[in-house]
Amino acid sequence: MARSDVSFTRPVTVVADGSELESEVRSYSRAWPTTFATAGGDRLRSADGKSYLDFFTGAGALNYGHDNPALREPLVEYLTGGGLVHSLDMMTEAKAAFLRVLRDIVLAPRGLDYRVQFTGPTGANSVEAALKLARKVTGRHTAVAFTRSFHGMSLGALAVTANSDKRAGAGVPLDHVLRLPYEGFGRHGVSGLDLLEDLLADPGSGVDMPAGVIVETVQGEGGVNTASAAWMRRLASLCARFEVVLIVDDIQAGCGRTGPFFSFEYAGITPDIVCLSKSLSGFGLPMAITLFRRELDVWSPGEHNGTFRGSNPAFVTATAALREYWSDERLRHSTEQKGAVVTDNLTTLCHRHVAAGAVHRGRGLFHGVEFAEPGLAANVCRAAFDRGLLVETSGPRDEVVKLLPSLLISQENLAEGLHILDAAVAAATAA
Structure with missing residues (x-):
């Protein structure tokens, strides 16, 4: 009205x-x-x-x-040569080349046996897929997220985002999230991981076992808060102990922003799921993927999809970026x-x-x-x-x-x- x-x-x-x-x-x-x-x-x-x-x-x-120019020139050559631009999740030469290079240059040298899901053009698309997959795999509903986190503006991603101004725009309740203190949060230094361990270990805590934990190793929108390697290792250990899916949101901190390609490498951990976007295409073209351990690939064909998950120009520039900058x-x-x-x-x-x-x-x-x-x-x-x-x-x-x-x-x-x-x-x- x-x-x-x-x-x-x-x-x-x-x-x-x-x-x-x-x-x-x-x-x-x-x-x-x-x-x-x-x-x-x-x-x-x-x-x-x-x-x-x-x-x-x-x-x-x-x-x-x-x-x-190292990314522009392959893109121009691809477009002027009549290469496909839009293809949903059909296999194309550009997509196949990206998958091979991602495997050979990024995943295999790090011992990461991940499946690759093309989720759509934005980081929020990647986060939505990660949360949905964690819930599907475990049959649980709750996601653990941290103070000052930011994971996107769509409703699922917004639910695990902490910023009150962003959350206020949702217009509906943002439920099924357990919020805990990030490392260094607050004047009194409350340990979110101590609290998490106590809540999960005690059957009288009243907290349902969560499907997953989503975390940024550096909270960009939250104020550039950094998690120590020891804190990240303990979080990974707790997730493994209680069979909770560990999701690292590497959308802003990944693709080399902190030094190594993945921001979690400094901690020596292997997340169950990794969200990538932003600089993945290398050229500013929209592109996002969700990486996850092979045994978590329980999707049925077409169960999670999107019209713009197959952007071939982005595959071309992403492939060029990986070859040019991550071969050594x-x-x-x-x-x-x-x-x-x-x-x-x-x-x-x-x-x-x-x-x-x-x-x-x-x-x-x-x-x-x-x-x-x-x-x-x-x-x-x-x-x-x-x-x-x-x-x-x-x-x-x-x-x-x-x-x-x-x-x-x-x-x-x-x-x-x-x-x-x-x-x-x-x-x-x-x-």
Whole structure:
């Protein structure tokens, strides 16, 4: 039923860029009020000719930079050669090549015997499939998720997401989730894993045995909170002990963002299910997969599907990215070395701004600086934009400035971006 107070005859203000047509839900165009025209490598350029150094990279979807020629050229050749674009889950040459390269370059060298499910174009698609599969395999309903987690905006993924603003948009109850403290959560350091063990071990706890546990090794949207290797190993051990499916959401932290291809490698664990998206295609093309242990492949044909789970252009660029950057350990070592540079710089920055409560955390090229004062992180991001650097906020109160530069960023551009960030923090804290 239409609202009686809505007028369908009020005048429309026409804006040159057409933005009057776009929903109020838009966000990044508000934070960065310009019209971008071109991009390459580490930089975007606006229509008025200004250059912006990118420490945002499509929210982590562009780990290899903008318009990377090593990925663009195979894509152009494929498209101009008449290659299939859309194929649902039919087998194509592009898909077969991706599967072979994923097996030979990523999975087999790590001893991972995973099946690959093409779930649709987004990370939320991958998470939905993972949760549904865990429930199907175990016959249970509850999923364990953690404070400050983010797993997507569709209802199943949103149920395991912690952010109250995001959850408020659901419009329906978000049930069948047991929420526990992530490592380091809260002022009193409550151990979520101690609590989990007690709840699962005691038949009088009143908690049903869960189907699965879903976790990020680095909580990007939650404020760049990092789980230690010991914490992740204990979580994996608890899941194995109680026969609970362990799902690692590697959508933002994976594909090399923390150094190794999978972010959980540092902990020496093998999750039951892994969710991948964002930089998997390498070129910013939508693509997501869910990986799971072979014995968990209990799907019936067509039981979980989607129209856009077979994007051949994304298969082409993903294959090229794996061949180009993951055939050896050079990118991992480079990311770790650049990450050490970022850590040194941000540690110094935080020492200079102790009065603002500045605290740094991160791993690889996935970093954040938290500020105590509400609104200060947003002011830093605005000051950085004015100086030609794109960074965004994260955390439940937008209290963290999050840094996601390209893994291929040059040392010169990395230093420039950190210098701009330093100036932006100084300007914001002095205002």
